[in-house]
Amino acid sequence: MAAMLEEYGARMQEQEKEIKSLIAEIENLKKPTVLDYSLGLGEMVEENTKLKYRLNVLKRSLQEEEGKTGTSMININQRLQNIFSVAIKVAYPHLENPPLAVTPSQHAKFGDYQCNSAMAISQLLKAKGEKINPVEIAKQIINNIPKNDIIEKVEIAGPGFVNVHLKKEFVSKLLTDLLVNGVQPPPVGPKKKVVVDFSSPNIAKEMHVGHLRSTIIGDSMCRLFEFVDYDVLRINHVGDWGTQFGMLIAHLQDKFPDYLIVSPPIGDLQAFYKESKKRFDEEEAFKKRAYECVVLLQRHNPEIIKAWNLICDVSRKEFQKIYDHLDIKLIERGESYYQDMMTDVVKLFEEKGMLELDEGRKIVFPPGCSMPLTIEKSDGGYTYDTSDLAALRQRIFDEKADMIIYVVDNGQNVHFQTVFAAAQMIGWYDPKKMRVEHTGFGVVLGEDKKKFKTRSGETVRLADLLEEGLKRSMDKLLVKEREKVLTPEELKAANEAVAFGCIKYADLSHNRTNDYIFSFDKMLDDRGNTAAYLLYAFTRIRSISRLANIDDATLQKAAAETAILLNHEKEWKLGKYILRFPEIINKILDDLYLHTLCDYLFELATAFTEFYDNCYCVEKDRQTGEVVKVNMCRMLLCDATAAVMAKSFAILGLKPVQRM
Numbered sequence: 001m002a003a004m005l006e007e008y009g010a011r012m013q014e015q016e017k018e019i020k021s022l023i024a025e026i027e028n029l030k031k032p033t034v035l036d037y038s039l040g041l042g043e044m045v046e047e048n049t050k051l052k053y054r055l056n057v058l059k060r061s062l063q064e065e066e067g068k069t070g071t072s073m074i075n076i077n078q079r080l081q082n083i084f085s086v087a088i089k090v091a092y093p094h095l096e097n098p099p100l101a102v103t104p105s106q107h108a109k110f111g112d113y114q115c116n117s118a119m120a121i122s123q124l125l126k127a128k129g130e131k132i133n134p135v136e137i138a139k140q141i142i143n144n145i146p147k148n149d150i151i152e153k154v155e156i157a158g159p160g161f162v163n164v165h166l167k168k169e170f171v172s173k174l175l176t177d178l179l180v181n182g183v184q185p186p187p188v189g190p191k192k193k194v195v196v197d198f199s200s201p202n203i204a205k206e207m208h209v210g211h212l213r214s215t216i217i218g219d220s221m222c223r224l225f226e227f228v229d230y231d232v233l234r235i236n237h238v239g240d241w242g243t244q245f246g247m248l249i250a251h252l253q254d255k256f257p258d259y260l261i262v263s264p265p266i267g268d269l270q271a272f273y274k275e276s277k278k279r280f281d282e283e284e285a286f287k288k289r290a291y292e293c294v295v296l297l298q299r300h301n302p303e304i305i306k307a308w309n310l311i312c313d314v315s316r317k318e319f320q321k322i323y324d325h326l327d328i329k330l331i332e333r334g335e336s337y338y339q340d341m342m343t344d345v346v347k348l349f350e351e352k353g354m355l356e357l358d359e360g361r362k363i364v365f366p367p368g369c370s371m372p373l374t375i376e377k378s379d380g381g382y383t384y385d386t387s388d389l390a391a392l393r394q395r396i397f398d399e400k401a402d403m404i405i406y407v408v409d410n411g412q413n414v415h416f417q418t419v420f421a422a423a424q425m426i427g428w429y430d431p432k433k434m435r436v437e438h439t440g441f442g443v444v445l446g447e448d449k450k451k452f453k454t455r456s457g458e459t460v461r462l463a464d465l466l467e468e469g470l471k472r473s474m475d476k477l478l479v480k481e482r483e484k485v486l487t488p489e490e491l492k493a494a495n496e497a498v499a500f501g502c503i504k505y506a507d508l509s510h511n512r513t514n515d516y517i518f519s520f521d522k523m524l525d526d527r528g529n530t531a532a533y534l535l536y537a538f539t540r541i542r543s544i545s546r547l548a549n550i551d552d553a554t555l556q557k558a559a560a561e562t563a564i565l566l567n568h569e570k571e572w573k574l575g576k577y578i579l580r581f582p583e584i585i586n587k588i589l590d591d592l593y594l595h596t597l598c599d600y601l602f603e604l605a606t607a608f609t610e611f612y613d614n615c616y617c618v619e620k621d622r623q624t625g626e627v628v629k630v631n632m633c634r635m636l637l638c639d640a641t642a643a644v645m646a647k648s649f650a651i652l653g654l655k656p657v658q659r660m
Contacts (some may be wrong), residue, residue: 032636062620071181074174075103075582076150080164080184084115084149090144091137095124103163104580108569111163112576134160171575172564178257178578179559180638183647185228186582188589193231193393196222197527198407199330202239203315204248204273207322207462209452209518210409213441218407218508219328220594221439223651228573228589233399233425234330236321237391240312240334244296249307250286251276251291259307266314298339305354318463324498325466338390343380344391346375352426371414373422384550392436396428403435405592410440410513438594442515452494452518466500470521473499476532486659494660498524498532501654505531508652509598529602531654534645537605541642548630549616551561555639558632565633570611574637579605579645601648608641 012137080102088098089585099120103109118138127407138160147156152167178184201207207215218234236306251272255263266272278288296304316332323330346362351356355362358392360378373385395401406416416438423429446452454460474495477483483491506523511528526532545555567570584600617638621627649656 005549023209027254031256048473061650064297071177072158072186072187073579073582075186075586076166076174076579077104077583079150080113081296083145083150084117084141084162086129086146087141087144090123091140092121092125094184095121099124099513104576105163108573110157110161112166113164113476115162117141118162122160127359138162147655155294166576174579175564175575175636175640176559178643179636180554182606183581188228188586191229191231191402192225192402193233194222194225194403195233195399195401196225196405196407197235197237197391198222199328199410200237200239201319202273202314203312203334204269205315207217207319208461209444209462209465211245212444212462212465212503213321213512214325214407214409215328215542216504217439217441217512217594218405219326219653220504220508220651221405221407221592222329223653224585224594226586227647228372229652230403232548233401234329236330236332236334238315238332241339243291243294245297245308245311246290246292247276248273248311249278249293249297249304250290251279252307259310261304264310265611266311266592269311269314269318270518271616272289273447282638292377295471300640313516320460322466325465326504327655332390335384335387338387338394339382340454341390341394342386345393349375350428354426358393360600363424365424366425369421371418385419388415389422392419392423392474393428395432396434401434404437405435406438408438408440410442413440437592439512441512445515445517447517447519449517469499469503469520470495472524473502476524476526478537490659493657495657497535497660499651499659501531502655505534505598511571511593511595529598534601534605535654535656536648536660538642538645538656539658540651541608542658543618544638545635548627548635550630550635553633559639562632562636564636568611570607570614570616571634571637574607574611574641577604578637578640581648597648597651601645604641604644606653608638611637642651 049112053219076155084102085100088095088100092098099117101116101120103116105114118134118141122132122134123139123273125137135156138156141162142154142156145151150166150170152165154165155163157163158620175344188214196218198221199211199215201211222232222234230613252264255272256262256266266484276290280290281287293304297308305561307523322328334636340553346355349364350362354364356372357363357374358372361374362376373389374383375386392404394467406412408416419440420431420436423436424431442457444452452460476498477491477495477553480495502520506518507516523530524532564575566575588594588596611634615631615634617631617634618627619631620626621628646656
């Protein structure tokens with residue numbers, strides 16, 4: 001970038017000298033030929049203006065480059081976009097925001113990357129009355145590519161595609177940097193505060209398969225944000241307030257009258273909930289007392305609050321068992337946390353004159369929305385709408401979040417868009433400056449393509465699902481006779497890694513907005529794009545260094561001293577795939593679709609298999625089995641592959657094991 005800046009600066013200075021020379025000559029001659037010179041002067045002034053513009057662009061780019069940390073991984077695609085952006089602006093300075101498209105090539109014969117902007121620029125120029133062939137445009141782009149350390153050569157193909165071949169020394173250096181510095185995030189700009197609202201089960205009800213997707217997707221998003229060093233607040237917005245607690249507390253008082261002294265042994269909270277609901281529906285006196293308990297709860301009566309806390313604690317312990325299995329970290333902030341903030345929310349909308357009365361209800365009707373929000377019921381009570389507005393306001397003003405992500409099913413999309421619209425209407429945030437987003441997801445289906453249920457038609461308990469996963473995973477391991485080569489501890493670790501990893505990966509590997517079919521048989525299959533296949537592949541890669549009797553210290557020393565040559569086509573292909581990791585991370589940060597990382601992982605594992613089948617890493621004596629030769633350059637490629645896979649697993653919440 002500095003070289004580019006110097007080049008354009010020098011050219012601009014030359015132009016300025018020529019302009020001064022022309023002006024001096026015009027002043028001296030004062031003859032008719034002045035017209036010819038003035039034409040030359042006009043051209044030079046125009047060219048000089050263009051060069052000044054380009055110089056400013058390059059200065060800004062250079063400043064951005066200087067602001068990046070030295071150990072960050074380079075997004076090659078982004079770097080190429082920067083280069084082609086400069087080339088296009090130099091070639092066609094009169095185009096405002098010219099189209100820019102740089103993508104990895106699908107076939108080796110088309111180079112490593114392609115710039116596909118020429119055709120789109122041709123259409124843009126045509127609309128302005130300029131007819132230029134895309135191939136000519138591609139030539140102009142190529143002629144204006146600034147000096148750089150990335151591109152080996154470029155060539156035009158077809159109707160105007162620009163095929164880009166990368167320099168091997170550049171790719172080799174990036175791989176060395178990865179091995180020396182570890183897998184680092186790409187530059188992502190200033191540090192951000194991110195609030196992620198996910199999981200959110202209801203107190204007194206068991207977590208079921210419907211909570212699975214929010215919990216897994218939300219956790220993985222948090223891991224991604226944490227990887228790029230954002231300040232992440234993981235919020236569990238549990239349902240811990242409302243009228244249902246009246247009947248639960250009333251039932252608790254009847255069933256365990258000494259609950260204030262002796263902690264009640266509520267073994268099955270789900271059964272307890274059903275009992276209280278049955279009484280609420282059938283016993284008028286009980287129903288009346290339940291409503292009285294709600295009023296006392298809202299008034300923070302000490303005895304009622306203790307009963308409420310006891311019920312919440314039983315639920316929390318059950319939730320925590322699930323979270324421990326899945327390695328999920330959360331901070332609980334349920335609806336009760338925002339109760340005292342709701343009055344302010346209603347008051348603020350009233351003061352702004354944004355409330356409407358509808359049959360005694362106080363509603364807010366944001367522009368462009370099909371449904372209003374009810375922020376106060378006719379009896380003076382608050383609703384989920386009020387609670388969600390209070391939560392959003394707290395996250396904006398108290399937490400000072402730069403980004404707020406709600407990981408909730410697609411069915412809540414209209415609700416959240418209405419809440420966001422109301423918050424914008426009252427001026428709490430500007431969507432151009434703050435990212436507030438509902439990242440929805442589809443439902444979990446059974447193999448019959450209907451909502452995933454038990455045989456009796458009930459919702460599948462999440463605890464039962466995880467237990468079944470452990471059983472099926474162990475069955476697979478025993479079929480492969482892994483108990484004969486693994487210690488009991490290793491077998492247990494492998495079982496949990498496969499069972500929970502497969503459940504997570506089956507979810508994350510699908511586009512989150514779509515429904516997906518839950519199938520233990522498919523997710524535990526060690527062929528294809530599954531966690532089972534990838535975890536086994538990772539273990540095999542890690543075992544190569546053990547086979548060669550090479551420890552981590554030797555690999556680290558070699559990484560700093562050994563150049564990665566990439567002479568074989570499969571070495572070259574694998575090296576480039578490894579280095580696409582930062583590009584994948586940037587893309588997911590933009591759209592929050594985690595299946596992109598799963599697709600990348602599978603493609604990386606496939607590229608590694610091709611490499612390993614075609615390029616020997618460790619050569620053994622066929623008779624003695626002793627290691628005869630080790631190709632350290634290729635061992636480093638193995639290590640780089642494993643490092644990127646391990647970091648990807650960490651973002652997805654999978655736990656690889658050394659032996660499987």
